[in-house]
Structures are given as C-alpha cells and as structure tokens.
Amino acid sequence: MPSLGADMVSGTLVEWRVKAGDAVKRGQIIAEVETDKGAIEVEIFEDGVVDALLVAPGTKVPVGTPLATLRGAAAMPPSPAAPPTAAVPPSGPAGGEVGRGRQVRVSPLARKRAAELGIDPSTLRGTGAGGAVTMADVEAAPVPARAPAPPPPPVEADRSAAMRRAIAAAMSRSKREIPHYYLATDVDVSRLVAWLERRNAAVPVAQRMLPAAPLFKAVALGLKEVPELNGTFLDGAFHPSAAVHLGVAISLRQGGLVAPAIHDADKLGLDELMNALRDLIGRVRGGSIRSSELADPTVTVTNLGDQGVREVFGVIFPPQVAIVGLGRITQRPWVAEGRIEARPVVSATLSADHRVSDGHRGGRFLSAFERLLQEPEKL
Amino acid sequence: MTPTPPRDEAIGLLRDMLRIRRLEEKSAELYSAGKIRGFLHLYIGQEAVATGAMRALTADDAIVATYREHGHALVRGITAGAIMAEMYGKASGCSRGRGGSMHLFDVSRRFYGGNAIVGGGLPLAVGLALADRMQGKARATACFFGDGATAEGVFQESLNLAALWRLPVLFACENNRYAMGTALDRAQAQTDLCLKATAQGVPAGRVDGMDVLAVLGATQDAVRAVRGGEGPRFLEYQTYRFRAHSMFDPELYRSKAEVEEWKKRDPIPAYVRCLESEGLLAAADLERLEREIAAELSEAVRFAEESPLEPVANLLVDVCTPRPA
Amino acid sequence: MTVAPAGPIRMTYREAVRAALREALAADPRVFLMGEDVGRYGGTYAATKGLLEEFGPERVRDTPLSELTFTGAGIGAALGGMRPILEIMTVNFSLLALDQIVNNAATLRHMSGGQVSVPLVIRMATGAGRQVAAQHSHSLEAWYAHIPGIRVVAPAVLEDARGMLAAALRDPDPVLIFEHAALYGVEGELPAVPRQVDLDRAAVRRSGDDVSLIAYGGTVGKALAAAEQLAAGGISAEVVDLRTLRPLDDATIVGSVRKTHRAVVVDEGWRSGSLAAEVMARIMEQAFYELDAPVARVCTAEVPIPYPKHLEDAALPQPETIVAAARSLVKPRG
Secondary structure, eight states: OOOOSTTOOEEEEEEESSOTTOEEOTTOEEEEEEETTEEEEEEOOSOEEEEEEOSOTTOEEETTOOOEEEESSOOOOOOTTOOSOSOOOOSSTTOOSSOTTOOOOBOHHHHHHHHHHTOOGGGSOOOSGGGOBOHHHHHHSOOOSSOOOOOOOOOOSSHHHHHHHHHHHHHHHHHHHOOEEEEEEEEEOHHHHHHHHHHHHTSOGGGOOOTHHHHHHHHHHHHHHOGGGSEEEETTEEEEOSSOOEEEOEEOTTSOEEOOEETTGGGSOHHHHHHHHHHHHHHHHHTOEEHHHHHOOSEEEEEOGGGTOSOOOOOOOTTBOEEEEEOOOEEEEEEETTEEEEEEEEEEEEEEETTTOOHHHHHHHHHHHHHHHTOGGGO | OOOOOOHHHHHHHHHHHHHHHHHHHHHHHHHHTTSSOSOOOOOTTOHHHHHHHHHTSOTTSEEEEESSOHHHHHHHTOOHHHHHHHHTTOTTSTTTTSSOTTOOOBGGGTEEEEEOSTTTHHHHHHHHHHHHHHTTOOOOEEEEEEGGGGGSHHHHHHHHHHHHTTOOEEEEEEEOSEETTEEHHHHOSOOOHHHHHHHTTOOEEEEETTOHHHHHHHHHHHHHHHHTTSOOEEEEEEOOOOSOSSSSOOOTTSOHHHHHHHHTTOHHHHHHHHHHHTTOOOHHHHHHHHHHHHHHHHHHHHHHHHSOOOOGGGTTTTSSOOOOO | OOOOOSSOEEEEHHHHHHHHHHHHHHHOTTEEEEETTSSSSOOTTSTTTTHHHHHOTTTEEEOOSOHHHHHHHHHHHHHTTOEEEEEEEEHHHHGGGHHIIIIIITTHHHHTTSOOOOOOEEEEEEOOOSSOOTTSOOOOHHHHHTOTTOEEEOOOSHHHHHHHHHHHHHSSSOEEEEEEGGGTTOEEEEOSSOOOOOSSOOEEEEOOSSEEEEEOTHHHHHHHHHHHHHHHTTOOEEEEEOOEEESOOHHHHHHHHHHHSOEEEEEEEESTTOHHHHHHHHHHHHHGGGOSSOOEEEEEOSSOOOSSHHHHHHHSOOHHHHHHHHHHHOOOOO
C-alpha cells in the first residue's frame, strides 16, 4: 500500500487494473485505492510482469503492505528517487536485505521524517543503535521529487472528518512553523478581460477560457522570476524547484479541499492549462486524483473569485513556501492618468515564508504578475 | 473519689456520654445499611474516658487522637452532622469527606485528627507541644492512644523526647486490654503500662476509665501539671470496649462472659445511678436527654444524607497547598 | 553593619549549606534545626558547625537517636506554627522515619480536607562513593519521589546548595532536600548576594545538540565530565540537572529531548523502579516521535553498595559508562 502522503496510514484496495501475468510499464495505473482523501489511482514505477496480486479488492491494509509482486524486470535496485509505491520487492523467495516492506528498525523520529519526505525507510541502511535507521540516514537519502504532505491524523471512517483533521494538522503545523508575511496588490485586468472576450467569442461554449487560466499562467511565470517562492522548506533549508507544479486549491462537495498540481504550469499553453484545470477539477470531484498530483505541488494558488471574495490571504501548505490568493474580478474605480474610471480589477495576494524570502522579493513577484497580465496574448 | 460537679456540669457529662453512645449505635446501623463504608471502629464502653478527659482540657489545648475517635471529636465540639457527613464521604464532612471515620479533623478546635497508624500521633503531639513551648504558649497537647501503641518503638521514643525536653504533653493511654485482637499479656512482657512511662522519665498514673468523674479528676490534675511546665504526664485509663474492634470482627479472642462481666460496669448506667443517688437526675431528665440526642442525631443523619458529594473534578485538590499566583 | 563583599565568594558545598541554614535561622524566629548531632558535634557532615554557638540550644536541637519521633515532632511543630528544618544523617536512616514522612507529612493536608499544611524541611545525605558500605550509601530518592504531597529536591551545584533551602522554607508543604554526601567538599564560587532559586524547574547545565544526559544530585558532575569527554570525540551532549525530583519538570526534560532526539538518563538509584525509569516513561509519553534512538540509562548496579573501592566504583554510574551509553546512541559528527 503506497504512502500517498504522511497523513495516510492505511488504504482500501478498491480495484485491480491488472492481473497476474500482465506486463506493466512504469507510470501505468495498476490499481485504485480508497483513502481518507478519496479514491486514488496507484501507479507503478518499474517495468515488469505482475507475479501475484497479494491483496484482494475490498481489503484495508496499512501503508507499506505489499499489494503485489513483480517479476521479470531486471533486478534493478529501487530507484532512490522513487516515491513510496505499491510494494514491489525484488522477486525471489529470499527477498532483499534492503528493500521495501522489509522489517527494519526505524527510530520514531526517522520514521516521521521519512514519511514527510516520502521515503520508504525500509529501503535505507540503518547506522543507528542496533542497525536502526536514524534521522541522519533519512536525511542522507536522496530526497524524492515528490513533496511531503501534512502529518498524519488517525484513520477515520468518516472521510470528511478525517480530511478535516488532515487539514487541521497541516494548517496548524504551517501556522506553528512558518513565519508568514502577507502582501497584496490590485491589478487592472481590463486588457485581459477584453482579450478573453475576443477569444471566447470565436469558440464554442465548451472551449471557452476562464480567467483562471491566464491568471494561473501569470502566477507560474511570475514565480520563475522569483524562485524563492517556488519550492519546499525541509530540514531547515529551502530547496528551490526548477519546475513550477502549481497546486490548485479545489473545494470538495462534501467539505474540505485538496490542492493537486498542474505540472509544469509555466510551460503549458493557455489552452493546455485550461484543459488541465478542467480535467483536474473533474477528477477531484469524481475522486480519481493521482497520488503524484497530490504529492508534488511546489506552490499553491487559491482562487476564491467565484465565491465573490475580494481578496484571500492563504495559509501556506507545508513544506511549500508560498501561496498566491486571487479574488473576484470586479469593476472598480481606477485612477489612470489622473482620471477615475471603472475598470475590471482583481486583488492578488501573496502569503510567503519569511524564512526563505522577504517582502521585497515577494513584492517583485506581484509586480511581475501584474506586468504579465498586461500582455495576455503573450501568456 | 472525685466529688460530683455542680448539677449542670454533672448532667453535661452524662449528656456527652449518651451522645457518644447513641452516635456509635447509629453509626453501626448506618454501616450495616451500607451508608458508611471503610473501617468503622466503635467506642462503645469507653465513653467515660473521652468525656471526662476532654472536659479537663480547654479550647486552647491541642488534641491528637486515633482511628477510634468519633467520641473524642464529638465531645470536643465537632458537630454530629459534620462527623456523620464525613463518614458518608460528603464534602460537608469535617475533613471534606477525604478522611472518613478514622480521620476526623477540625483544626479550628485544635483537633489534629484521628490517626490510623498505631502510635502515629505520638510524635505529632510532641511536636505540637514543642511548638507551644518555643512560642511561649502555656497550653497542653493531649494525645490519646491505646494499649497497643505502647508496644511501638515510637511510644518509648516520644515519651523520652517529651520528658527530655519537658514538653507539655498529656499521654492519654486508653487501656482497653486488647490491641485489636491481641490481649495485652499476650503481646507485652511488661503489662504495667505506667512502669513503661516512668522508665522514660514520665510521671504516670492509673485511673478507672469506667468512672467519668475519676477520669475528669485525674485528667485535671495531670493537665494542671503539664500546663504548669512540669513536663509530660502519662495516664492509663483502664477501660473496655464492648463492641468488636471494627465492624468485621467475630471476636474470637475474648469470651462473651468476659464482655458481659465488663458490661456490668458500663460507665453510663453507673453514672446515672450515681447522679440519681445524689438527687441530681430524675427519670424525666433522662428521657428528655434521650429525646434531645435522638433529635440531634436524626438531624445529623439528614444533613449527611442531603449533603452533596464532592465533584470528581476536585480529586486532586488539597494534595499540595495552593500557591499564591 | 557589615558590608557585603562585591565579588564572588569561594566556598564549599558544605559551607553553602551552612550559610543557607544560618541565613534561615537569622531570618525567621520560627525556624529551628533538629536532628542527631546537629549541635555539639556540628553535624555529621559538619553542615551545622557553629550554629549551636550562634543560635543556642532552643533553636539548634540535638535529638536522641529517634528518627521516627523527631521527624514526627517536626511535623507536629510545623502544624503548631513553627518552620522546622530536620537533618536526618543519611537516607538509609530515614527509613526509620518513613512512617511519619509518608503517613503524616504527606497525607495530613489531604486527609484533613485541606485544613492544615505541613511546612517542614528535611535535609538528608544520600549517595555512595565514600567506601561506607551498604547501610550508608544508598540512593532512595525515588521512593520519596513516588509520594504525592511532598516535594523532593536534589541540589547538585553550589548555587542550589545555597539557595534551595530558602525556597524550601517558602514552600507551605513538606520538602525533602537530598544532599549527595560526596558533594560536601566540592568547591566553587558563589555570588556574595545569594540568588533566589526556583524549585519548579530543572536546569540545563550544559547545552548540546546530539544527546541529552539527564542527571540529578551526585551524577550531574559525572554527566558534565562525560559531556566533556564526548565533546572531545565530536559528540555534543546537553546536561540536564533535574533539581526537583518531585514534581518533575517535564517541560525541560522533553524540551531537551526534542532538541537532541536522544537521551541517557543517569541515576545513582538502582535501575528497577528507579527515577530513571520514570523520566524515561515521560519521554516515551511526551516525546516518542522525537526520538532517534532508544532512550538509555546508566544506573547503579543492582547490588547493596560494596565496601571495596574498585567494586563500589564499578557499581556506580561513572563518566566512562555515561560516555559509552551516549556513544551507543549517536554517531560522532563529521
């Protein structure tokens, strides 16, 4: 059972998408599991042939329980960068001395930190007392690309209560550990609105672009200019991210929210971004989010414009270091060249981690955001 | 022979003995009914000792008693209601319900508790007397204990220290002949308890503990010496407990005949006869006393019954003294 | 009028205790000393030397060999408005007074429904290391620390030897002060004007990052020596002096463990049912997920303290055994 975040302690196997004997490729969806956060598809990170399915659909098992065995693939060691995933130990009855699912001694602190980092501690060689994996061993291991999730709440039958706890844990940790600073600016988006109107007039309703797409793209491009806002803060150090995986806060019907990532948002065209957003929202509400999408945003954007909210100051989702808040685009009095006129305006805010950046850098991001929106056709 | 005091005072002694007797009888009844729990040690038969001795002490003096102390507490002035509520475990009890039958306290009356460690109160009394001495207060501390306590090392130690430092302690030994179920001569080679006291340098005297006037007279003399700075005194009150050691005691260690023999010397009828012979008590007086005491006790039981239990939230209160913030 | 010297004063632990006693006697007429050989003899460990001459026999009272009774008398005197300070020669002898401490001093307040307090201070020597064998060497602090209603403190440094008595006298409840007998001769410097000490807090005697050495009384010095050796080997040890054994200062203990993620509890008591066990349990309860190694402890071997020096040394926690325990938990840096 893959750990899809440190807030997950167990999961229920809902459905196998493969059977014994099937050849599987890295990245293929092999199963669906039900978690506190919803149904999540399990992808496999190695090529091979499914040897045996070990867990029957409907079974709830703790994280770390092997779900299936894999054979055929070269006895490659598990990639250290591989995230926790369906347990696929090397084939053979003996198993490996170091490998997933192995019973190992792990110090409580190391176990906690490994979960935060998305590392399977059973893949590490312990150097502590009695051969236990210590925090130093975890820290010495390569940090996987996937970012952590908030600390674990207890498993709970009531999923929305469990999600509430997960959010509570993450947000409490954020407010406890992250010294937030907050900036806000109002942006004249008359050019953007005009450009969207022109563009949308020419396409069918289903292909109309919402303002969110260019706004998100401007966020992603702005972040490229101020890299201190894009990445993770772990073990006392900031790890900037080259890619911009833009987490999008999406509320759920039953309450709560998730913030899955639009990967490489800075590189997507506006149409691709709009499609990605539609797809994401659809799958979130339909309950088929992929673990990797939940696990690896490098920054989050929260858009409460459609709720009529004027501005929102978000709480940073650890271990990210910033969250951008967008309000509703409204007609407001705007002073331009000494005259007051009504213009569409959006309030953009930044909550950022003061351990990593200062208000001056944060301000540069908001300036970039504003500048980028003045030329929507270039986004 | 101690002379009979004036009528009011004489009747008062009878009233106190009767109050103890009826309180103890009511307690036994309520114990059987499950209202009072824990250990219950009855004083029936020994009433003359607490009544006479307490009358010889003033409100300034301090009292240290044992786990058989309902009578001492009652005649010291703790109300029957506060005693009964304590035995019910109610917050309105004289020890807030925390002590029960064996630990009745009322510091406002300088009643420093029933102590349920045999001999446990002896050094406390020595210390209270030491504090008085060091603060220049001419008052006495009376320590009640049984014959069983004289077998404890702390008895010798306490008498020695009090004598060595000439402290104002009255060692009031109620010799009821049994340490729980062990007769004095089965436990101690030296059965003359006064000799044990004098061996530690404490002047000692022996009193008929079934005669309230004798108890009063002897205690007055002893307390006068103690308070006068002559050092400690030891009094052995020879008495007898009519009831079992506690409620759960089949009394295998003594014969019914022995108990019956002692009951002939019951201090209450003996004193009634004495008062009647002196024309101080009429039958109507006795009936009136009984009526008043019955009313006092039924009020006490009502008070105990109706008092609330302390909330469990207060469980840890009074483990340590609250600090000023 | 005397003018206090401005600079720090060099003195022994014994002199610090004596200075505290003298100050207490001078400050409050309700305070008096009582114990075996505290007067003419000057105290078994000479802590009370000269006080009889200074304050007279009413306030510095030699008692008979009656631990149970003079302890009970101390309780009675406290009930009667005095502030007695008792000296019991060693914790081994205090067992003769255990009944009064446990059944009266600790319970009277609760049993009376809060009507009385027992403002009593009992000092006693504890600990081994002087080749005085099994009836003068034991560390039974844990027994007393088990009991609600009393406070138990262990001054490990001069400042506490000087300051804890006054704090104990301000406490309205019974306070037991355990002075490790091997410390009386330790010399150090104290400010001319004594500082008030807090009886509610443990103290970090040395700051470190890799492992917490949690000790009290006579083992604090050994833990500091161990920390020095560990530092030479690239391990940064923090030394926590519990100071108050009841009630334990969980916040300081857990705070240190949160920082270092490893702990060695050092306790001159025997291992089974020890204070070390209690401290470890609290770490498990409150900092389990901060631990990067099992909590270790160094206690006295489970043997009545033997007379010969080599065996006594082997029985007791030593800097070397503390170092070994710490090294088993933490790899040196770099």
